[in-house]
Amino acid sequence: MDTLQVIQTRHSIGKVKAEIVPRGVIEKLLNAAVQAPNHYKVRPWRFVVLTGSGRSQLGEIMAQSMKARFPQLSEEALAKERTKPLRSPALIAVGVDKPSDSKVLEIENICAVAAACENILLAAQALGLAAQWRTGDAVRDRDVKRFLGFDEDQHVIAFLYIGYPDAVPEAAPRPGFEDRTVWME
């Protein structure tokens, strides 16, 4: 598949097999991630790769934190939260460094890290993997950030769920660029 085909055919795939994604394959995704453009070459991306019991530990923190925020929630709702990270055999949490120099803007760091995430999604597509970018309240949660080794004021912009596709959903064609584009000639 050439680059444009990979871009055109990439879709979020949530349903994956239990099959483990080898570390070497995940490293290929991370290597693709760090090819993203980044202003001042600050490499503002931080990746935390969760596999095996790392995912259940994250699920436990997510459920505990949800319980602290919403004490009235049912055990069923908490159990659902607890199992969320188990939906894929591998999950990459992606955080953004705060600027350490006044010339560096946080928004630009976020842009660079978002580009790194897209590189991961495209590399996954090229390698025949399934990938799904997810966020939700958990990415903004203080305890989740602490568990992942991030500072409270750092942005976590993605949980990228990675696996081998099980059910590939029928993808509707995407709207075009025309109604979002003005040509100034």
Ligand SMILES: Cc1cc2nc3c(=O)[nH]c(=O)nc-3n(C[C@H](O)[C@H](O)[C@H](O)COP(=O)(O)O)c2cc1C
């Ligand atoms: C910043 C960001 C956050 C997202 N968060 C979620 C999420 O929490 N849950 C989810 O199912 N999909 C999430 N997505 C994936 C989008 O729903 C998905 O990309 C969109 O439906 C378009 O489908 P496609 O990826 O197949 O083109 C997120 C995507 C982005 C860029």
